[in-house]
Amino acid sequence: MSASIDRDHGLGLLRQMVLIRRFEEKAAELYTVGKIRGFLHLYIGEEAVAVGTMQALTPEDNVVATYREHGQALARGMEAGSVMAEMYGKAGGCSRGRGGSMHLFDVSRRFYGGHAIVGGGLPVAVGLALADAMRGRPAVTACFFGDGAVAEGAFAESLNLAALWRLPVLFLCENNLYAMGTALERHQAQTDVVRKAEAAGVPGEAVDGMDVLAVEAAARRAAEAVRGGQGPRLLEARTYRFRAHSMYDPDLYRAGDEIEAWKTRDPVVLFTAVLRGQGVLGETDLAAMETSVAAEVDAAVAEAESGPWEPVEDLLKDVYTAPVDR
Amino acid sequence: MSASIDRDHGLGLLRQMVLIRRFEEKAAELYTVGKIRGFLHLYIGEEAVAVGTMQALTPEDNVVATYREHGQALARGMEAGSVMAEMYGKAGGCSRGRGGSMHLFDVSRRFYGGHAIVGGGLPVAVGLALADAMRGRPAVTACFFGDGAVAEGAFAESLNLAALWRLPVLFLCENNLYAMGTALERHQAQTDVVRKAEAAGVPGEAVDGMDVLAVEAAARRAAEAVRGGQGPRLLEARTYRFRAHSMYDPDLYRAGDEIEAWKTRDPVVLFTAVLRGQGVLGETDLAAMETSVAAEVDAAVAEAESGPWEPVEDLLKDVYTAPVDR
Amino acid sequence: MKKMTYREAARSALRQALAGDPRVFLMGEDVGRYGGAFAVSHGLLAEFGPERVRDTPLSENTFVGAGIGAALGGLRPIVEVMTVNFSLLSLDQVVNNAATLRHMSGGQLSVPLVVRMATGAGRQLAAQHSHSLEGWYAHVPGITVVAPGTADDARALLLAALREPDPVFVFEHAALYPMEGEVDDTAGPGEIGRAAVRRVGTDLSVITYGGSLPKALAAADLLAAEGITAEVVDLRTLRPLDTATILASVARTHRALVVDEGWRTGSLAAEVSARIMEGGFYDLDGPVQRLCSAEVPMPYARHMEDAALPQPATIAAAARAMLRRDG
Amino acid sequence: MKKMTYREAARSALRQALAGDPRVFLMGEDVGRYGGAFAVSHGLLAEFGPERVRDTPLSENTFVGAGIGAALGGLRPIVEVMTVNFSLLSLDQVVNNAATLRHMSGGQLSVPLVVRMATGAGRQLAAQHSHSLEGWYAHVPGITVVAPGTADDARALLLAALREPDPVFVFEHAALYPMEGEVDDTAGPGEIGRAAVRRVGTDLSVITYGGSLPKALAAADLLAAEGITAEVVDLRTLRPLDTATILASVARTHRALVVDEGWRTGSLAAEVSARIMEGGFYDLDGPVQRLCSAEVPMPYARHMEDAALPQPATIAAAARAMLRRDG
Numbered sequence A, B: 001m002s003a004s005i006d007r008d009h010g011l012g013l014l015r016q017m018v019l020i021r022r023f024e025e026k027a028a029e030l031y032t033v034g035k036i037r038g039f040l041h042l043y044i045g046e047e048a049v050a051v052g053t054m055q056a057l058t059p060e061d062n063v064v065a066t067y068r069e070h071g072q073a074l075a076r077g078m079e080a081g082s083v084m085a086e087m088y089g090k091a092g093g094c095s096r097g098r099g100g101s102m103h104l105f106d107v108s109r110r111f112y113g114g115h116a117i118v119g120g121g122l123p124v125a126v127g128l129a130l131a132d133a134m135r136g137r138p139a140v141t142a143c144f145f146g147d148g149a150v151a152e153g154a155f156a157e158s159l160n161l162a163a164l165w166r167l168p169v170l171f172l173c174e175n176n177l178y179a180m181g182t183a184l185e186r187h188q189a190q191t192d193v194v195r196k197a198e199a200a201g202v203p204g205e206a207v208d209g210m211d212v213l214a215v216e217a218a219a220r221r222a223a224e225a226v227r228g229g230q231g232p233r234l235l236e237a238r239t240y241r242f243r244a245h246s247m248y249d250p251d252l253y254r255a256g257d258e259i260e261a262w263k264t265r266d267p268v269v270l271f272t273a274v275l276r277g278q279g280v281l282g283e284t285d286l287a288a289m290e291t292s293v294a295a296e297v298d299a300a301v302a303e304a305e306s307g308p309w310e311p312v313e314d315l316l317k318d319v320y321t322a323p324v325d326r
Numbered sequence C, D: 001m002k003k004m005t006y007r008e009a010a011r012s013a014l015r016q017a018l019a020g021d022p023r024v025f026l027m028g029e030d031v032g033r034y035g036g037a038f039a040v041s042h043g044l045l046a047e048f049g050p051e052r053v054r055d056t057p058l059s060e061n062t063f064v065g066a067g068i069g070a071a072l073g074g075l076r077p078i079v080e081v082m083t084v085n086f087s088l089l090s091l092d093q094v095v096n097n098a099a100t101l102r103h104m105s106g107g108q109l110s111v112p113l114v115v116r117m118a119t120g121a122g123r124q125l126a127a128q129h130s131h132s133l134e135g136w137y138a139h140v141p142g143i144t145v146v147a148p149g150t151a152d153d154a155r156a157l158l159l160a161a162l163r164e165p166d167p168v169f170v171f172e173h174a175a176l177y178p179m180e181g182e183v184d185d186t187a188g189p190g191e192i193g194r195a196a197v198r199r200v201g202t203d204l205s206v207i208t209y210g211g212s213l214p215k216a217l218a219a220a221d222l223l224a225a226e227g228i229t230a231e232v233v234d235l236r237t238l239r240p241l242d243t244a245t246i247l248a249s250v251a252r253t254h255r256a257l258v259v260d261e262g263w264r265t266g267s268l269a270a271e272v273s274a275r276i277m278e279g280g281f282y283d284l285d286g287p288v289q290r291l292c293s294a295e296v297p298m299p300y301a302r303h304m305e306d307a308a309l310p311q312p313a314t315i316a317a318a319a320r321a322m323l324r325r326d327g
């Protein structure tokens, strides 16, 4: 972090993190008034992970995300309006209102969802990478998952298969120390995710997930190895969610001072300070950025509010490619 | 192996291995004439694993076995006659003819089957150990599985849970280098099973599975640790099956000289030589042993041949504890 | 009798079971510190401690299998699989072990296991979180399946499940947890295998269970206002089905509408219809009809989800159409 | 037309698909070096190489999921799950991903995946290796399910599956692999969604599929000797069911017996019965009957397994009883 940072790049990273933060704060508000329903899992506190890792990906790469994926989607460049409209259930949503918060998709950005079965995205990512390997597309498939997913059999199976076939998968573990209310040390006998990955044949590295530049650098190293045909890599980003698991969660299982301690490492605040320290972020830049982000979020809400509902007659659409006659 | 071996113990081990060998040779013969049907997976070549490990167990311990479990069953002390009758499908079989070769059970010996879904026995073993831990029974649950099972999600999940809760499970991996026709290095990116176990939080050890005394010693060490409340242990026995995977298998995937090379390490032959070398096995002992084993196998066949079939009216028996009225 | 929610009723059964039998314990994802994804087990960790209220890792296949093993080992496990959606990951242990061990062992083993899970849609949770697969479980010999549709049954059937020597699967409908009802929390366990006529009527039988029961009762209200009296049969136990109660109702009303939140094709409703075909054909004034969920992965948007599920209005409409058609 | 086995017919479709489309590849446990657990893929590794005929580790959940991903990524994977028994381990990927991705993505994604597996009993493989769970698959919207009952269909339906833009599950009955039949190996793909009348008759319709088809035909022979002519309908596609062909047959014969190797409760046969109830009630001379497997985890002993499964003699007996009773 001693090297000085490119101003545009730095401001770009910060803006993405701020956008995710404000977008989700607004989403939480809209949830309480019933505009958004179902499950809503906020990424607040973890922004540096999605924003940092996405820097290492090209438009040709694939992304497989979790149900806590607003940050992943926005960092991938999906339009805030189409994401917000999706959470409203509107026809203009990125999944036409069929998916909701947990199932954001954007095939034009190779964003393959929005998976709500913990660990369920990993095998799919392995398959996307297999297709690329067999077709000779030099792409990386980035697959996000939480620490909780590491306990699922799909984790060990998927890492093994990816390593066995040397497939271009970048496994991205968002280790926020909890799977719902179960702390890492209560769900893992051995809590070092990188060691698990290596035992499956996948080299790994852990990184401070609150430091966007560190995440970016580690992701670039890992993605480069993957892209260079060295087989899969795992990156474990150590992070923390500042909010409850979902809007239903009374958050009884974390000590208040643990949460407060982590909040002192807020990735947005930390990176703001870095940019300030490097003289990259001027006095008015932040205010201007907040204004532009606020406008973007407001526009997203406006788009969601004004967009039409899909007609109910289309209920059976997109179950199969061919229309179902009944 | 330098220490001199107790004669009774040595002869006992050898007799068990010979019994398993001859029992299975007979079973293969009976299969070709249609007396035994379904799947038949022979243990020939792997006898030292079951015989060695069982030495470390007491009658209070639990055993969870695979579908390749004639050796495991006989080494646990199950009657050859009841096993043979089971393979005939007779009412006197250890599972009343309901299970067949793949589903041998004997609750009096805490032999909990005979599992034919690869990896399916591991969670059950974890649960048996959980029950003992919660009830304060100082027992070990020994769970057999093959190298192929290591690829199943159930392996990683089960080891993690056992380690997390420090449960008294002895995981026994019979690594015969193949899962059906798929060689270990074609199904595992990282072929060191012990390293995988350790990454799950389970200390492990590998042992020469063709050397019954080495297996016994390693099993005793592991079982002692488990019994002493140190949590689960894994033992990987490196072995080889001399026959095809099952009676259906044309065995196209192994080179003849690989098989021949392993046959020079036949556990029965090796241990016979050890006992001879130590002067424990006299000139006539082996012949006498073969005679007594042959008589035991013949008696088992006679029992199976003469035993009655279960009446077909009992078809719906033992689906539930209470009889089903239809 | 006390007024309590379906959630509280289930919790009261859990508490009673844990207090009354030292072999009973509860395990599953987030049953302890979190308090249960649906707060059913809220407070039980504090009351019974971490040995008996066990948070598990996200390993559905293994902790259901461990429940089977613990049952073999002499305990009385209650395994909570958070929802039926995740239970797909543990179906191997259910179908290949829980359901078979007694039989395969020639009757040597018993698996006195209770598995609870939330089922159903109606909360805008979309395609991966809205399944109603209890009909699949009802297909499997060797297990018993119950699906309480009232607060009282949420307690009574869970207690009954804990008396069975063989595995019992309890499907609690997620949308019912906040529903209040009269519960006799001093009563003993309910009776497995017995359906209940929840409302008597003469024009048709509406046969349903679980989350569709309140909807069917609401539909019966709508119909009553038009002079149509619907008998509402609550199956309660999905395996074994109480065919006698179903057929007796049909013999009285001569018409049956089966309402089931599962997808139509291969639904439990199909089984009910087939049984009426086989045992009540000559009693029928017209064909049995089914009202099930639309055959679609559940969409998120509210208007779409509402349209995909049986509703009081659509149940009433189906009933009306039957009466019109059959005369 | 050539005489070949069901196994050879399936292999010929695989070979044709691999040869004709570079996007097609086959993966599964032991499909390569071993030659396939049922020798269906025997020789294909030598012919097409290890990139296109891929042995997988024992990881059903992951390699089925990888098939989904590979389909998303532009390939045409054929995944072999050795048997339906092990497919329980991959049901999550099927129900929650393969079946939902098109819908959840608002139509952006397609999953042109073919999954083949062996199903059924009859080889004394006991309780964990004898399931017939294709009826479960037929419950799931978003996927298509076929079940060839003849050698020709083993080829034609597999080729047809490979033309579908959405996931197709092909259930090959393990007991049929050695069965010979006439196969036109120059013909194009079969038609999904179309049942076939395999034998014309007037006294009753025997509706069946897969491994029970030869048994139903044998039963029809037995009945014919007694002057009873049974029409035998082969469903071939289990989802979507060809209701029109079923109802047309029932309209001709006025009686239907559904034969299905699945356990009776919640069987596919129940769905067929329910559809006849709904669409053919007024054509019926008596109730539709089902002949399914006994509700028991399959016992190993031969006489027990034989008794648990539908057999030509029991099918014929059921038909006779229907004609006596109704007629």
Ligand SMILES: Cc1ncc(C[n+]2csc(CCOP(=O)(O)OP(=O)(O)O)c2C)c(N)n1
Pocket: A068, A116, A117, A118, A119, A145, A146, A147, A148, A149, A150, A174, A176, A178, A179, A180, A245, C029, C058, C060, C082, C086, C089
């Ligand atoms: C297979 C499965 N089991 C359970 C759940 C319920 N559930 C949703 S999120 C979650 C915790 C996942 O934790 P983690 O993987 O660490 O991700 P995080 O929520 O912390 O980002 C659980 C248990 C689920 N969605 N899928």
Ligand SMILES: Cc1ncc(C[n+]2csc(CCOP(=O)(O)OP(=O)(O)O)c2C)c(N)n1
Pocket: B068, B116, B117, B118, B119, B145, B146, B147, B148, B149, B150, B174, B176, B178, B179, B180, B245, D029, D058, D082, D086, D089
């Ligand atoms: C879940 C599952 N998948 C596939 C099979 C089919 N199958 C039976 S044994 C076997 C190989 C198992 O290999 P391993 O675990 O090494 O045991 P071994 O046969 O070598 O003793 C396979 C693939 C099965 N029984 N269960």
Ligand SMILES: [Mg+2]
Pocket: A146, A147, A148, A174, A175, A176, A177, A178, A179, A180
């Ligand atoms: Mg987490």
Ligand SMILES: [Mg+2]
Pocket: B146, B147, B148, B174, B175, B176, B177, B178, B179, B180
């Ligand atoms: Mg092996």
